[in-house]
Amino acid sequence: MAGTISRRGAIQNLGAAAACGLAGSTRAQEYKPQAQVKLSKAVARYQDAPKGNESCGSCPYFVLPKGCVTVEGDISPTAWCPMYTSFAALDRGAHSAGR
Numbered sequence: 511m512a513g514t515i516s517r518r519g520a521i522q523n524l525g526a527a528a529a530c531g532l533a534g535s536t537r538a539q540e541y542k543p544q545a546q547v548k549l550s551k552a553v554a555r556y557q558d559a560p561k562g563n564e565s566c567g568s569c570p571y572f573v574l575p576k577g578c579v580t581v582e583g584d585i586s587p588t589a590w591c592p593m594y595t596s597f598a599a600l601d602r603g604a605h606s607a608g609r
């Protein structure tokens with residue numbers, strides 16, 4: 511009959527769900543946090559000059575006084591690389607919710 515689930519089918523489904531849960535927990539136990547790896551300046555195609563009005567100083571990856579989340583070494587606020595973005599956490603609009 512259409513729309514009914516046999517007792518055997520229900521038990522098989524429960525077994526499959528339990529197996530999926532077990533597999534998921536095994537993977538979670540195997541998880542090891544990875545150290546943050548930064549790109550070298552050469553790989554990141556870092557340049558010492560800004561590109562137009564884009565520069566590290568206005569990039570959200572820039573870390574004062576002379577660091578970057580994604581590129582290793584001393585980073586100048588007047589430099590630039592192709593990972594430059596103007597995205598910032600507040601760009602997601604949460605700060606203006608309800609307005």
Ligand code: SF4
Binds near residue numbers: 565577590591592
């Ligand atoms: S432009 Fe590139 S190097 Fe500069 S802060 Fe942003 S991601 Fe880092």
